[in-house]
Amino acid sequence: MATPTIDSPRSGRVSPGYSRTSSSRGNFEMIAWLFMRLSGAILVVLIFVHLYINLVAGDGITGIDFGFVAGKWADPFWQVWDLTLLWLSMLHGTNGIRVIINDYADKNSTRMWLKGVLYTATVVIVVLGTLVIFTFDPCPVIDGVAHVADYCPAP
Amino acid sequence: MSTETVEKEPASKIDLGPEVAGGEIPTFDITLKVRRYNPEVSDEAHWDEWQLTMYGTDRVLDALHKVKWEHDGSVSFRRSCAHGVCGSDAMRINGRNRLACKTLLKDLDTSKPILVEPIKGLPVEKDLIVDMEPFFQSYREIMPFLITKGHEPTKERLQSAEERDRYDDTTKCILCAACTSSCPVFWTDGQYFGPAAIVNAHRFIFDSRDDAGDMRLEILNDKEGVWRCRTTFNCSEACPRGIQVTKAISEVKQAILTRKV
Ligand code: HEM
Ligand code: SF4
Ligand code: FES
Numbered sequence: 001m002a003t004p005t006i007d008s009p010r011s012g013r014v015s016p017g018y019s020r021t022s023s024s025r026g027n028f029e030m031i032a033w034l035f036m037r038l039s040g041a042i043l044v045v046l047i048f049v050h051l052y053i054n055l056v057a058g059d060g061i062t063g064i065d066f067g068f069v070a071g072k073w074a075d076p077f078w079q080v081w082d083l084t085l086l087w088l089s090m091l092h093g094t095n096g097i098r099v100i101i102n103d104y105a106d107k108n109s110t111r112m113w114l115k116g117v118l119y120t121a122t123v124v125i126v127v128l129g130t131l132v133i134f135t136f137d138p139c140p141v142i143d144g145v146a147h148v149a150d151y152c153p154a155p
Numbered sequence: 156m157s158t159e160t161v162e163k164e165p166a167s168k169i170d171l172g173p174e175v176a177g178g179e180i181p182t183f184d185i186t187l188k189v190r191r192y193n194p195e196v197s198d199e200a201h202w203d204e205w206q207l208t209m210y211g212t213d214r215v216l217d218a219l220h221k222v223k224w225e226h227d228g229s230v231s232f233r234r235s236c237a238h239g240v241c242g243s244d245a246m247r248i249n250g251r252n253r254l255a256c257k258t259l260l261k262d263l264d265t266s267k268p269i270l271v272e273p274i275k276g277l278p279v280e281k282d283l284i285v286d287m288e289p290f291f292q293s294y295r296e297i298m299p300f301l302i303t304k305g306h307e308p309t310k311e312r313l314q315s316a317e318e319r320d321r322y323d324d325t326t327k328c329i330l331c332a333a334c335t336s337s338c339p340v341f342w343t344d345g346q347y348f349g350p351a352a353i354v355n356a357h358r359f360i361f362d363s364r365d366d367a368g369d370m371r372l373e374i375l376n377d378k379e380g381v382w383r384c385r386t387t388f389n390c391s392e393a394c395p396r397g398i399q400v401t402k403a404i405s406e407v408k409q410a411i412l413t414r415k416v
């Protein structure tokens with residue numbers, strides 16, 4: 001009777017889930033890591049000044065209305081401020097969620113789906129937000145009727 | 156003729172109270188619960204439990220021995236030195252990764268069952284034995300050996316005490332896998348190099364005699380390399396050699412950054 005051959009259990013076999021297959025994408029992960037820290041440091045300033053100006057300074061939260069926002073966005077300084085805040089926090093948040101997906105999803109297909117939803121949401125919000133900041137009209141004319149507030153120039 | 160007077164060793168300062176009689180070691184009863192798995196019998200793992208009377212000087216490894224030698228010889232686990240040197244018997248004891256041979260039973264809560272499971276994140280082969288091959292594969296990939304350029308020196312390769320001190324901490328690794336198998340990133344993604352591979356790369360990257368630091372940094376700059384570390388500190392807490400694992404990983408990150416940026 002032929003002796004059955006048993007594969008040596010220690011013949012350099014590594015379970016497939018453990019072998020690193022896909023090649024590395026250059027320095028991407030390093031840049032992403034660095035970006036999280038740099039954008040985080042900048043976000044501290046952007047966020048807290050944003051919160052202070054909107055919620056504490058002047059009339060505080062009772063002062064926030066359409067006019068308050070319109071007034072801020074009439075000033076290029078706050079336009080740039082809010083644009084930076086939007087882009088940095090969106091990219092920072094998106095990368096943070098990307099890392100969390102990598103950490104917690106255990107199937108490649110799940111990862112792909114979740115990241116697809118994530119990136120779509122990010123693009124939509126960033127594009128929409130940017131458009132709003134630059135095309136915002138504090139004194140819109142709707143159906144030929146000018147919605148004039150006291151801060152609008154006389155028609 | 157004069158002989159130097161040899162100072163007598165000072166008497167022991169430890170005062171054993173009168174209640175401790177010589178040679179008497181307190182005993183206590185424990186419940187040991189071991190996670191059992193045998194793929195030849197069932198695909199399901201289950202818990203087995205034993206009541207044991209153990210001594211105050213006993214470790215979890217002694218309890219496992221008692222079970223294996225006196226109750227159930229089929230209980231399987233790795234151990235070799237039994238003195239915290241070989242790194243064979245890392246296991247999850249009461250939810251924490253430790254060496255069974257360095258964990259005294261009296262230091263655990265003996266009023267509750269003591270839970271012993273295999274380390275997480277590596278395929279279980281039987282009971283407490285896991286497949287360490289993926290772990291060692293990552294270890295091999297960082298080239299854990301001295302690589303030098305140029306000719307052999309005519310003397311030994313000299314190194315100052317300060318240069319030696321630079322990587323002293325990471326020379327202490329015994330490759331037990333307690334760190335890697337405590338890392339939540341490794342649990343869901345076994346492709347991550349893991350803390351132990353980074354610790355052992357650190358040992359050579361910061362060795363002044365070694366010339367392949369750049370190559371090792373490049374290997375760990377992989378998307379499954381150091382950047383997957385989330386500074387959870389599980390590894391530093393798990394290491395039975397007290398290696399500052401998270402610190403070593405940060406130093407490797409720093410080295411990659413200062414080399415690239
Ligand atoms: C206040 C300023 C902020 C600082 C200093 C900061 C800093 C950081 C840092 C350093 C990380 C990386 C952590 C790691 O790699 O383990 C991180 C992660 C993350 N950040 Fe921020 N961040 C800030 C604001 C924000 C904002 C406004 C958002 C939301 C848009 C956000 C969302 C995230 C997410 C989702 C992660 C990933 C979670 C994690 O790593 O555990 N952060 N943050
Ligand atoms: S670093 Fe510590 S926990 Fe990790 S393998 Fe080495 S000795 Fe074990
Ligand atoms: S048996 Fe060698 S380290 Fe525990």
